[in-house]
Amino acid sequence: MLRFITGRLLQAVPVIFIVITATFFLVRAAPGGPFDDEKVVLPEVKKALEAQYKLDLPLHEQYLAYLSDLSHGDLGPSFKYPGRSVNEILFSGLPVTAELGLYALLIALIIGTTAGVFASLKPNTAQDYIPMSLAMVGICMPSFLLGPLLVLVFGIYLEWLPISGWGAIPGDKILPSITLGAAYAAYVARLSRAGMLEILSQDYIRTARAKGLSEWQVVIKHALRGGLIPVIAFLGPAFAGLLAGSFVVETIFQIPGLGRFYVQAAFNRDYTMILGTTVFLSTLIVLFNLVSDITAAWLNPRLRAQFSGGER
Amino acid sequence: MALLTVDSLQVSFTTRNGTHQAVKGVSFSVEPRKLTAIIGESGSGKSVSCYAMLGLIPTPPGRIDGGTALFDGRDLLSLSEGELRAIRGRDIAMIFQDPMTCLNPFMTIGEQLIEPLLVHQKLPKKQATERAIALLDEVGIRAPETTFNAYPHEFSGGMRQRVMIAMALINEPRLLIADEPTTALDVTIQAQILKLIAELQKKRDIGVLFISHDLAVVADIADHIVVMEQGEVVEQGAPSDLFSAAKHPYTQKLLDAIPTGQRVSTLTDPKPLIEVQQLRTWFYPNAKAAPVKAVDDVSLTIHRGEILGLVGESGSGKSTLGRALLRLAPITDGQVSFDGTRVTDLEGNGLKEFRRRMQMIFQDPFASLNPRMTVYDTLAEPLLLHGICAKSELDRVIARLMDDVGLAHSFIRKYPHEFSGGQRQRIAIGRALATKPEFIVADEPVSALDVTIQAQILDLLMDLGSEYGLTMLFISHDMAVIRHIADRIVVMYNGRLVEQGSTDQVFNAPKEAYTQSLLASIPGAALQ
Incomplete structure (x- = not known):
């Protein structure tokens, strides 16, 4: 088990390294620099600024300097927020984004698995078609459409919920979480339906029925364990998607999370900020994929035996 | 009085291609303490008949069109799902063909084994566990205490079938339906399982309904044989009558199909075509473990x-050897020559x-x-x-x-x-x-x-x-x-x-x- 985890972590190192390198050179290849905005800056001032942020060095030296800082966990100073380091900014935005992501994930899991399991029990009937059609709509509807739509209905027409902010007014966390979670609820619903249908057609489900278990006992005790494994395995990639999606949702709802800093950094050519966020997020994504893979494998007794050192 | 009396049972399946009559008015009965065998080829409706009685066929597409199945004076076909559920696993238990797929791979043997006790008798878990362990011992599982917490994949096919049998018997049913219980097993294991079923049947006084495609398997153990073809019972009777004087041509055809006789080699002056010397195919699952010696020092000649x-x-x-001869499996050591x-x-x-x-x-x-x-x-x-x-x-x-x-x-x-x-x-x-x-x-x-x-x-x-x-x-x-x-x-x-x-x-x-x-x-x- 430990060997599996270390192996996977070692595999992650080159992945993250490639991400860093590609991002480093790509942001610099993009036209414009951090200090080329519309304000007229004296050439000497600009030069001094560039010297301060090591932008006057040859590219490969900048790259090596960045790597050396990074190896100490230092993501460097922000170019656009003078006096603040990227580390500081990341950790101020992280809790908000993490909370938003968590709520969205919970919504996705609760609604998604319920709908998927429900649909799988009576395949090809209304009980199947209605939630699955809704799921299709959920997948097709982008969050920049769903968000404003929810705001329009629940915020403006019905006046039930606040339309923006995070943690300022009670209930302001509901709409962003739903907006972010909806598409994933739909994916989870489809995955859990497919997983459950597969398991429900297995011979051991017939065995369970032959033992006199009620339909609910069959589903909950015998089918769910295997049927939801695809959902668990999907959580890793879903987490990556949630982080990317949160940028849009944070912008729509004016939420001070990581996403807004990231988007602004891209517009501002805030090199260190872009790099720092990318490195941080890609590390998180790799970790979460690992965790979800391990969990999915752990839930399968056959694979578990291989992990813990051979079968009996 | 018969334990189970099935009378003109009819079952059909509706598919896109129309309605298919799977069971067309089947009648037979199972006596207590006797083994009744249903024989038929795939698609003859033998399994469907038994599953339909217990409400185990999916409806739709399946539908019971008529007939009765009297068990204990009650017609199984007219019971509600709840009443039927109370009978399944308590009075009538089942074992299935493939023990590899019929046990839940995500649950321990023990969890699955005590389920019928918890559901039907509402026994406390501790008591149920004790009973399950005693029964595992009875069906011939070694070290039942540790086995109890093992998962199905840790067992061979024969052991899993023993677990299935224990699971079926745990509530002391009066009728056991065994659907091809030995078809997926090796011949020596099959002999053991057949013996076990016969022993338990006598010891526990249960009626057995044994479904099989193989006349030879049921020949030694059945008290009564029902032959089915295309959804109908074509003949039934005591094994001795059936084997000595089959009336229906289909029964005769089944009997004729049993491979008999011994080939007498017509080969004169044999010349070797294939010579195998000390052939080895060893597999190395990982660096540390001992190699799996799939084929070990085999020498033979084929003329x-x-x-x-x-x-x-x-x-x-045996399969690995066959493949190795064609170079479809790796050869670790040894020689194969073909026509020199x-x-x-x-x-x-x-x-x-x-x-x-x-x-x-x-x-x-x-x-x-x-x-x-x-x-x-x-x-x-x-x-x-x-x-x-x-x-x-x-x-x-x-x-x-x-x-x-x-x-x-x-x-x-x-x-x-x-x-x-x-x-x-x-x-x-x-x-x-x-x-x-x-x-x-x-x-x-x-x-x-x-x-x-x-x-x-x-x-x-x-x-x-x-x-x-x-x-x-x-x-x-x-x-x-x-x-x-x-x-x-x-x-x-x-x-x-x-x-x-x-x-x-x-x-x-x-x-x-x-x-x-x-x-x-x-x-x-x-x-x-």
């Missing part, structure tokens, strides 16, 4: 024109030419045929690949092949899924013959087929063998089949050859203890 039977149980290495050429040294084009001369037929014709290729494509591929005939001749050669294996020419543009199991195996045989091989490895070619089809395919293989002077390695776990077809027999156990000799010698004067136990396990003594 030109003979059918050599290779017998062994699952895991004995060292096969083990061949590479590239030499190997390709050699592959043309040796072909393989697999057990499962559905899995080994490409579902996206028509019969024509399947047969044309080896012909073109090896340049055996010109494009202009292709149609004629393929038509000839289809004649050889007994397929109508009108099938030529059809896909594998449009055929029955037997027809698919004919296609697979045609594909093997296409390259005009001298040697064929047939790996359990009839094991997945119904008995009557099995007999046809065996005849086909023997006819083709003598017509084209083929040499064949015929791999099987079924002793009766081997005896019927083979000139000579080799017996494999744990990767090694334990015995070889002429068919007569191996069957009538086996030297090794293992061979003797294999022979003793052959079901159907009552038929001989």
Whole structure:
């Protein structure tokens, strides 16, 4: 088990390294620099600024300097927020984004698995078609459409919920979480339906029925364990998607999370900020994929035996 | 009074292609303390009848159209789902064919075993566990306390079937329905399980309804046999009457299909075609573990024109040996020579030419045929690949092949899924013959087929063998089949050859203890 985890972590190192390198050179290849905005800056001032942020060095030296800082966990100073380091900014935005992501994930899991399991029990009937059609709509509807739509209905027409902010007014966390979670609820619903249908057609489900278990006992005790494994395995990639999606949702709802800093950094050519966020997020994504893979494998007794050192 | 009386049971399935009558007015009864066997081929409606009584067929598409099934004075067919559920697993229990797939791989043996007790008798968990452990011991599971917390994948097929039996018996049912309980098992394990069922039945006073496709299996244990064909009962009666004087032609056909007799070798002046010396195929699961010796120091000779039977149980290495001869499995050590050429040294084009001369037929014709290729494509591929005939001749050669294996020419543009199991195996045989091989490895070619089809395919293989002077390695776990077809027999156990000799010698004067136990396990003594 430990060997599996270390192996996977070692595999992650080159992945993250490639991400860093590609991002480093790509942001610099993009036209414009951090200090080329519309304000007229004296050439000497600009030069001094560039010297301060090591932008006057040859590219490969900048790259090596960045790597050396990074190896100490230092993501460097922000170019656009003078006096603040990227580390500081990341950790101020992280809790908000993490909370938003968590709520969205919970919504996705609760609604998604319920709908998927429900649909799988009576395949090809209304009980199947209605939630699955809704799921299709959920997948097709982008969050920049769903968000404003929810705001329009629940915020403006019905006046039930606040339309923006995070943690300022009670209930302001509901709409962003739903907006972010909806598409994933739909994916989870489809995955859990497919997983459950597969398991429900297995011979051991017939065995369970032959033992006199009620339909609910069959589903909950015998089918769910295997049927939801695809959902668990999907959580890793879903987490990556949630982080990317949160940028849009944070912008729509004016939420001070990581996403807004990231988007602004891209517009501002805030090199260190872009790099720092990318490195941080890609590390998180790799970790979460690992965790979800391990969990999915752990839930399968056959694979578990291989992990813990051979079968009996 | 009968324990279960089924009267004119009718079941149908509605599919896109219309309504299919799976069971057309079936009547039979099961007496207490007796074993009633239902015999029939796949699609005869034998399993559907039993599942329908217990509400275990999906409705829709299934539908019970009529009839009664009286159990204990109550008609099972008119009970509500809740009432039926109270009977399932308590008064009527079931065991199924494939113990590999019938136990939940995500739950421990113990969890599954005590479930019927918790559901029906509402026993506390501790008490249920004690009872389960005692029962595991009774069905012959060693160290039941540790077994209790193990998962199904940690067991062999025979052990899993014992667990299934324990699970069925745990509530002391009065009727046990066993659906092909030994079909997926090795012959020695089958003998053990049959013995166990018979013992438990006497000890616990239960009626058994035993579903099987194999007359030989039920011949020794049944008190009453019901023969089904295409949803109807064609004949029923005591085994002795049925075997000595079958009235219905279908029963007679089933009896005739049981491979009997012993092949007498017609081979005069044997010349070796294949010589195998100290062949080893070892697999290394990982660097640390000891190698799995799938084939270990096997030496044998196959003569030109003979059918050599290779017998062994699952895991004995017989398939690996067959594949290694064709270089389809890795060879760790040793020599294989074919017609004087060292096969083990061949590479590239030499190997390709050699592959043309040796072909393989697999057990499962559905899995080994490409579902996206028509019969024509399947047969044309080896012909073109090896340049055996010109494009202009292709149609004629393929038509000839289809004649050889007994397929109508009108099938030529059809896909594998449009055929029955037997027809698919004919296609697979045609594909093997296409390259005009001298040697064929047939790996359990009839094991997945119904008995009557099995007999046809065996005849086909023997006819083709003598017509084209083929040499064949015929791999099987079924002793009766081997005896019927083979000139000579080799017996494999744990990767090694334990015995070889002429068919007569191996069957009538086996030297090794293992061979003797294999022979003793052959079901159907009552038929001989």
